[in-house]
Amino acid sequence: xxFMYVTFTSLLxxxxxxxxxxxxxxxKYTLPFGIDYYTILTVHGVxxxxxxxxxxxxxxxxxxxxxxxxxxxxxxxxxxWSFWIMLAGTIMASVMVLTGQASVLYTFYAPLxxxxxxxxxxxxxxxxxxxxxxxxxxxxxxxxxxxxGQKSPLLAYMVxxxxxxxxxxxxxxxxxxxxxxxxxxxxxxxxINVLLSRTLFWYFGHPLVYFWLLPAYMAWxxxxxxxxxxxxxxxxxARLAFILLLLFSIPVGFHHQLTEPGIDATWKFIQVVLTxxxxxxxxxxxxxxxxxxxxxxxKKGYTTLFGWFRxxxxxxxxxxxxxxxxxxxxxxxxxxxxxxxxxxxxxxxxTIWVTGHFHLTAAMTSVLTxxxxxxxxxxxxxxxxxTPRLNKLGIIQSLTWTVGMxxxxxxxxxxxxxxxxxxxxxxxxxxxxxxxxxxxxxMAQESADRFSSLPSS
Amino acid sequence: xxxxxxxKIWLIFGIGSLAVFLAVIGFAAFWKGTHPQSHIETIDPxxxxxHEAFKPENLGLREVADGKYTVNIxxxxxxxxxxxxxxxxxxxxxxxxxxxxxxxxxxxxxxVHGFQIAGTNVNMMVEPxxxxxxxxxxxxxxxxxxxxxxxxxxxxxxxxxxVEVYD
Amino acid sequence: MKNKNPxxxxxxxxxxxxxxxxxxxxxxxxxxxxxxxWFGVYALFLSR
Numbered sequence: 229x230x231f232m233y234v235t236f237t238s239l240l241x242x243x244x245x246x247x248x249x250x251x252x253x254x255x256k257y258t259l260p261f262g263i264d265y266y267t268i269l270t271v272h273g274v275x276x277x278x279x280x281x282x283x284x285x286x287x288x289x290x291x292x293x294x295x296x297x298x299x300x301x302x303x304x305x306x307x308x309w310s311f312w313i314m315l316a317g318t319i320m321a322s323v324m325v326l327t328g329q330a331s332v333l334y335t336f337y338a339p340l341x342x343x344x345x346x347x348x349x350x351x352x353x354x355x356x357x358x359x360x361x362x363x364x365x366x367x368x369x370x371x372x373x374x375x376x377g378q379k380s381p382l383l384a385y386m387v388x389x390x391x392x393x394x395x396x397x398x399x400x401x402x403x404x405x406x407x408x409x410x411x412x413x414x415x416x417x418x419x420i421n422v423l424l425s426r427t428l429f430w431y432f433g434h435p436l437v438y439f440w441l442l443p444a445y446m447a448w449x450x451x452x453x454x455x456x457x458x459x460x461x462x463x464x465x466a467r468l469a470f471i472l473l474l475l476f477s478i479p480v481g482f483h484h485q486l487t488e489p490g491i492d493a494t495w496k497f498i499q500v501v502l503t504x505x506x507x508x509x510x511x512x513x514x515x516x517x518x519x520x521x522x523x524x525x526x527k528k529g530y531t532t533l534f535g536w537f538r539x540x541x542x543x544x545x546x547x548x549x550x551x552x553x554x555x556x557x558x559x560x561x562x563x564x565x566x567x568x569x570x571x572x573x574x575x576x577x578x579t580i581w582v583t584g585h586f587h588l589t590a591a592m593t594s595v596l597t598x599x600x601x602x603x604x605x606x607x608x609x610x611x612x613x614x615t616p617r618l619n620k621l622g623i624i625q626s627l628t629w630t631v632g633m634x635x636x637x638x639x640x641x642x643x644x645x646x647x648x649x650x651x652x653x654x655x656x657x658x659x660x661x662x663x664x665x666x667x668x669x670x671m672a673q674e675s676a677d678r679f680s681s682l683p684s685s
Numbered sequence: 686x687x688x689x690x691x692x693k694i695w696l697i698f699g700i701g702s703l704a705v706f707l708a709v710i711g712f713a714a715f716w717k718g719t720h721p722q723s724h725i726e727t728i729d730p731x732x733x734x735x736h737e738a739f740k741p742e743n744l745g746l747r748e749v750a751d752g753k754y755t756v757n758i759x760x761x762x763x764x765x766x767x768x769x770x771x772x773x774x775x776x777x778x779x780x781x782x783x784x785x786x787x788x789x790x791x792x793x794x795x796x797v798h799g800f801q802i803a804g805t806n807v808n809m810m811v812e813p814x815x816x817x818x819x820x821x822x823x824x825x826x827x828x829x830x831x832x833x834x835x836x837x838x839x840x841x842x843x844x845x846x847x848v849e850v851y852d
Numbered sequence: 853m854k855n856k857n858p859x860x861x862x863x864x865x866x867x868x869x870x871x872x873x874x875x876x877x878x879x880x881x882x883x884x885x886x887x888x889x890w891f892g893v894y895a896l897f898l899s900r
Contacts, residue, residue, distance in 0.1 A: 266839065333836050337797050339813065340838065422797060422812050465688075486721045487808055489815040493723035497714060504703045511699040514882060515692045518875035526871060534874050562886040565703070566893045570710045571719045574808040575897050578799050578834035645896065647803025649834035691876040698880070702887050709894065806900045824900070 266331045273334030274325060277590075279318050282353070284598055285443050286310070286360045289387045291605060292446070293364055296381035297371035303363050310359035317352025320345050335429060336409070338420040344413040351405050354398050361391045382463055383450050389470045390442040396478055397435035404428035423490045430481030438477045438506075440590055442470070444597035447550055448517055451604060455546050458524025461516045469509035469516075476505040486573040496570065503568040510561055517554060545622035546614070549600035552630050556592035560585065563641070581644020584637040592633050599626060722809045722819045730813035733759060733794050738816075744768035746779050754781055758791045760798040760811050763840035765831060778847040781823055788820040799834035802848050810835060826850040 290307055293299065299307075323345075324330040330342035336350075368380060368388050380388075404425050412420045449466045453459055460466060482499035485491055525536020541547045563585045567576060576582060603622050607614045614622075644650075688696070713719045733739045738757045745768020747755050756779055759766040767776040781787055791800050791811045800817065801808040804827070809817040831846035 266836065266841070331839070337835070339796050340836075422814060426797075426812075485810070488810050489722055489812060489817040490725055490727075491723060492725060493714065493720040496721065496723060497711065500710070501707060504707060507703055508696070508700060511696060511879075512692075515689075515695050515875065515879050518878045519689070519692075519872050522872055522875045533877075536874060537878075558882050558885060559889070562889045565706065565886065566890055569706060569890070569894075570714055571721050571806075572710065572894060572897050574721055574806045575893065575900070577808050578801065579803075645893075647801065647830070647832070649799070649801065649803075649832045689872060691872045695876065695879045695883070698883055699886075702883065702890075706890055804900065806897060 266333065267325065267328050270325045270331050270333050271322070274321060277334050278353070279322075281440050281590075281594070282357060283314070285390075285439065286314075286357060288443055288598075288601060288605065289364060289390070290360070291608075292383045292387055293367045296384045297367050299367060300370070303367060306359060306363050310356045310363070312356075313359065314353050314356030317349040317354075317356060319349070320352065321349030324349065335433070337429070338409070338412070338422050338425045341413055344410060347405050347409045347413055351402065351410070354402050354405075357394065357398065361395055364388065364391050382460075382466060383446060385467060386442065386446045386450070386470055389474050390439060390446075393435050393442070393474050393477060394439050397432045397439065400428045400431035400481075401433075404432075423488070426485060426488070427481065427491075430484040431478075432481070433484060434481045435477045437586070437590065438473060440594045442473065443601075444550070444553060444594050445470070445473075445513060447597050447601050448513065448554065451601070452517070452547065452550060453520050453524070455544065455604065456521070456524050456541055458520055458527065461519045461523065465512060465516060469512045472509040472512075473506065476502055476509075480506065480568075483568045483573070486570060487577045500568055500570045504565070507561070507565060510557075543619075543623070545619050545626060546600050546604045548623060549603070549626040550597040552626060553593045553596035553600070556588050556596070556630075556633075560588035560593055563588065576644055578650055579644035580640045580648045580650045583650045584640025584644060587633055587637045587640065592630070592637075596626060596629065599629075722817055724816065724818050726816045726818070727814055728792055728816050730792075730794050733792050736792075736816075738790050739792060741768075745776050746781070752782075752785045754785055754787045756787060756789050758789065758800070760791055760793045760800060760833070760844075761795050762798075762838045763833070763844040765800075765833075765844065765846040767846055778849055780849045780851065783823060783826045783850050783852050786820060786822050788818065791817045796837050797835050798837045798844070800831065801834045802829045802831050804829045805848075808834070823848075823850045826852055 290299070321330070324343045325346065330336075330346040332340045332342045332346075336342060336346075364387055368384050371384065372378075372380060408420055408425050408428070411417045449460055449469075480499050480503045482491060482496050483503045486496055486500075521540060522536045525539050528536075528539065530536045530539050540551070563581075567573060567582065567585060599622070603614055603619075728736050728739075734741065737743065738755075739759055744757050744759060744766055747757075749755050756767070767779060770776055789800070789802075789807060789809075791809065792815065793811045793813050795813060797813070798811040799809070800811050804825075805821065805823070807819050807821055809819055811817045827850060829848045829850070831848060833841055833844035837844065
């Protein structure tokens with residue numbers, strides 16, 4: 229499916245940009261042709277954070293819906309519309325970024341101003357994704373009409389939940405772009421409400437990361453058990469976890485704004501509590517997954533305490549890649565709780581710890597699971613087989629990615645605790661011993677990044 | 686839908702530790718007053734000098750009482766204005782004795798900046814139209830770099846200052 | 853609603869408490885990592 233091609237092209241481009249960045253940050257390399265560090269940082273963020281993930285997820289969800297509840301010809305046509313609109317928006321935004329007219333990073337905080345075309349591009353991506361949402365809803369609606377009184381298929385249910393979350397969340401960014409940014413970038417309004425635009429962005433920005441995570445959960449709950457030859461622990465518990473994630477994830481954006489001057493501390497604390505609630509479905513998920521593994525192993529006759537664990541299909545990349553993703557989510561989740569802890573946030577806010585955190589959660593948990601899904605999905609869609617040779621190649625790719633990301637994000641976490649900032653070009657600042665320790669971690673990140681970029685395509 | 690016994694224990698443990706975390710930070714925030722900075726105070730970004738604290742002569746370090754200091758700073762792309770010394774040169778290092786209580790007040794006339802004194806708990810967003818404020822006790826001596834940790838434009842990484850805490 | 857024990861027809865279902873011992877140890881380890889790292893960073897916060 230076309231969504232997949234875009235995903236992997238953008239992964240290639242985005243990965244390359246990430247590699248270039250760490251070169252520059254370590255102070256060993258200067259970009260040619262006067263290209264700015266912040267331009268490639270914007271490309272890396274927009275391409276990987278918004279384009280690759282969204283295209284992958286929508287493509288994946290279409291194929292899940294197609295499999296479980298069916299896709300009519302009319303819906304297929306509409307899906308193509310959604311694809312082309314999103315692609316057009318992506319190209320518009322990318323051209324602006326690449327020509328240096330929108331070096332505003334993927335968070336595009338006002339009052340940094342980009343070319344209006346950049347904002348129109350973003351608006352198109354969102355509109356395109358909404359078309360996809362309505363197709364998914366329609367698919368489920370038609371299925372329910374045809375199968376009255378039956379429980380909807382688990383995967384279709386999960387896709388619907390994720391899409392509801394996406395609609396609610398992207399409303400925030402749509403309002404922000406249409407009402408605040410576009411009139412302002414065209415010059416119709418002289419000023420822009422900085423605090424409001426940031427709040428609207430994070431109203432979208434945090435559910436966005438759950439929008440990346442839920443497809444990984446779909447795979448963990450519903451596809452992994454098939455691959456290892458077992459059964460999901462509990463269908464209704466999985467549904468409950470998804471519902472809880474939806475309910476708690478919406479009002480938690482303030483935890484990105486804990487060090488903001490213009491928001492009342494009590495409101496911040498309320499959202500901290502809500503953020504902690506989101507952890508609960510994840511705790512449930514952890515138990516479900518291990519229990520599925522153990523039940524499957526024991527059914528196959530491994531009776532010792534951890535015998536079931538050793539006998540998991542480690543040599544199957546469709547299992548291995550998502551499994552590494554799950555493991556990465558342990559420190560990823562623990563770090564997330566630390567991030568959200570109200571005043572403790574001052575320790576890590578906007579340091580490179582945060583970058584380390586979302587490379588664990590997004591680049592390892594979600595993306596490795598997406599790799600696993602791809603190895604499972606592409607043969608399904610194209611009718612080809614995952615040959616042992618390709619499987620081996622996939623394992624090598626997953627492991628290299630893991631080693632690279634692991635070294636990089638560990639270095640980032642430590643440097644962040646020491647106060648090293650994120651989103652910054654190489655700088656010795658005022659010099660001194662403190663900054664020297666940061667630089668040694670930058671070096672480690674550079675070598676690690678070089679490592680993990682190699683096989684990603 | 687019934688939960689397995691072990692799952693119940695696990696969820697009680699997990700939710701319990703979340704509750705402990707919340708109790709610890711909640712107690713520290715609401716009873717000990719260690720909220721992150723959240724004074725909802727606004728200022729006209731076009732005219733920050735009109736505010737008493739950000740008049741050119743009031744920028745930088747001032748001792749307001751014994752062992753109590755105030756530091757007023759204007760952050761603008763790509764510089765922290767820490768005031769001028771008696772010879773009229775710009776100050777780039779704030780020097781305070783260990784154990785002193787320092788109130789940092791920062792605002793900006795242009796875009797969003799960060800203000801972090803790396804190695805301390807001083808870490809604030811600085812936004813046009815708002816005054817950012819954080820009071821802290823400098824417990825450890827040493828040199829601490831002030832960094833702008835929010836992207837503010839092409840020279841973002843060249844925006845810094847220094848705090849020196851001596852015995 | 854579903855029974856949490858996924859395979860009652862294959863084994864004796866009253867074994868369900870023994871079945872998930874490995875799972876339980878695994879998740880508790882995970883919980884310990886979570887608590888330890890949180891208090892570690894909190895100590896750093898207090899020391900600064």
